[in-house]
Amino acid sequence: MRERTTEANNLIEQEFLSVIHEYERVIYKVCYLYATPNAPLNDLYQDVILNLWKAFPKFRKECKISTWIYRIALNTCISFYRKEKNVPEIVSLTEEIDRTVETHDPINEMLRQLYRMINQLGQLDKSIILLYLEDKSYEEIAEITGLTVTNVATKLSRIKDKLKRMKKEE
Amino acid sequence: MELEELKKSWNVLDEHLKDKVLIKEEELSKLIAHAGKGIHAIASLNIKLILISLPVLILFLAEVLLHNRLNPIYVIILLAWIPALCWDIVTTRFLQRTQIDEMPLVEVISRVNRIHRWTIRERLFAIAFLLILAILSFIYWQVWQYGMGMMIFFFLLWGGGLGLILWIYRKKFLNRIHEIKKNLRELNELI
Numbered sequence: 261m262r263e264r265t266t267e268a269n270n271l272i273e274q275e276f277l278s279v280i281h282e283y284e285r286v287i288y289k290v291c292y293l294y295a296t297p298n299a300p301l302n303d304l305y306q307d308v309i310l311n312l313w314k315a316f317p318k319f320r321k322e323c324k325i326s327t328w329i330y331r332i333a334l335n336t337c338i339s340f341y342r343k344e345k346n347v348p349e350i351v352s353l354t355e356e357i358d359r360t361v362e363t364h365d366p367i368n369e370m371l372r373q374l375y376r377m378i379n380q381l382g383q384l385d386k387s388i389i390l391l392y393l394e395d396k397s398y399e400e401i402a403e404i405t406g407l408t409v410t411n412v413a414t415k416l417s418r419i420k421d422k423l424k425r426m427k428k429e430e
Numbered sequence: 431m432e433l434e435e436l437k438k439s440w441n442v443l444d445e446h447l448k449d450k451v452l453i454k455e456e457e458l459s460k461l462i463a464h465a466g467k468g469i470h471a472i473a474s475l476n477i478k479l480i481l482i483s484l485p486v487l488i489l490f491l492a493e494v495l496l497h498n499r500l501n502p503i504y505v506i507i508l509l510a511w512i513p514a515l516c517w518d519i520v521t522t523r524f525l526q527r528t529q530i531d532e533m534p535l536v537e538v539i540s541r542v543n544r545i546h547r548w549t550i551r552e553r554l555f556a557i558a559f560l561l562i563l564a565i566l567s568f569i570y571w572q573v574w575q576y577g578m579g580m581m582i583f584f585f586l587l588w589g590g591g592l593g594l595i596l597w598i599y600r601k602k603f604l605n606r607i608h609e610i611k612k613n614l615r616e617l618n619e620l621i
Binding site: 273277280281284285288289292305309315331334335338339370371373374377378384387389392393394403404405406407416419420423 | 438458533
C-alpha cells in the first residue's frame with residue numbers, strides 16, 4: 261500500500277517537474293518583472309514554484325495549465341512578503357539577467373528600458389501588460405486577472421496612454 | 431516607448447531565455463521537499479493566539495468561579511474575550527479560504543483589502559477597550575488609596591500591556607498586511 265502511494269507521489273512529482281520545465285520561461289518572466297531589491301528574482305521564483313507545487317494536486321484542469329500558472333505566479337509575486345520566508349534559499353537560477361548592466365550591451369539596454377518603463381506602472385497594470393506581451397487574448401487576460409473583457413480593453417488603452425506620457429517625459 | 435516597442439523588447443528577453451536551463455532538476459526536487467509549510471502566515475499566527483488564549487480563558491474562568499471573584503471588571507473582560515475569540519476564528523477561516531492558486535487576482539486583492547480594514551478596526555477596538563478597562567479598574571480598585579508606588583505600578587502594568595498588544599498587532603499583522611497592500615494600493619478603485 262505504502263509502495264503504491266510512493267509510486268503515485270513520484271508520478272505526480274515527475275508530472276510537475278515536466279510542467280515546470282515546459283513553463284520555466286513563463287515563470288521566469290513574471291518574476292523578472294516583479295523582482296525588486298526587497299523581493300529578489302530567486303526568492304520570487306522559489307516562492308512561485310512552491311505555490312505551484314502545493315496547488316498542483318488540486319489542479320482540476322478546468323482551465324488551461326498556462327492560465328493556472330500565470331494566475332499563481334502573478335498572485336504570488338503581488339502578495340510576496342519577503343520576511344515571511346518559510347524556506348531557505350535552495351534554488352539559484354542558472355540564468356539571471358543583470359538589470360544594472362552596462363549601457364553598451366544592446367540586448368541588456370533594451371531589457372533595462374523595458375523593465376524601467378513597466379516598473380512605473382501599478383501592479384495590476386503590470387500584470388495586464390505582461391499578459392499582453394505574452395500574446396494572451398483579452399479573454400485569457402480577463403480569466404487570469406478576474407477583470408471583465410471590457411475592463412481589460414479599457415485598462416490596456418489607458419496603459420498605452422501612460423506609456424506615451426512616460427516616453428514624452430523622458 | 432509604445433506597446434509594439436515593448437513587445438519587441440519582450441521578444442528579446444524571450445529569445446535570450448530560449449534553450450537555457452533556468453533551474454536545475456535536483457534543486458527543484460530539493461525545493462518541493464520543503465513545501466510542507468503553509469503560506470498563510472497570518473492565519474497560523476491567529477491559530478497560535480487562539481490556542482494560547484483558550485487555556486488562559488479557561489484558567490481565568492476557573493479562578494473567577496472557584497474563588498467566587500466575579501466582579502464587574504471580570505465580567506467586562508469575559509464579555510469581551512469570548513466574542514474576540516469568535517472573531518479571531520472567523521478571520522482565521524477567512525484567511526485560510528483565501529486560495530491564491532484558485533482565486534483570480536482581483537479576488538485576492540479584495541480579500542487582502544478586507545482583512546486590512548478588519549485589522550485596523552480590531553486594533554482601534556482593542557485600544558479603546560483596554561483604555562476603558564484601565565480607567566474602570568483604576569476606579570473600581572481605588573488604586574490611589576495604596577499610594578504612589580502602587581499607582582506607578584498600575585500605570586506601568588497597563589501601559590506595558592497596551593504597548594505589548596500594539597507591538598504584536600504592528601509586528602505580526604499590520605506590517606505584513608502593509609507589505610502586501612503596498613503592492614496593491616493602486617488597485618483600490620477596482621474593488
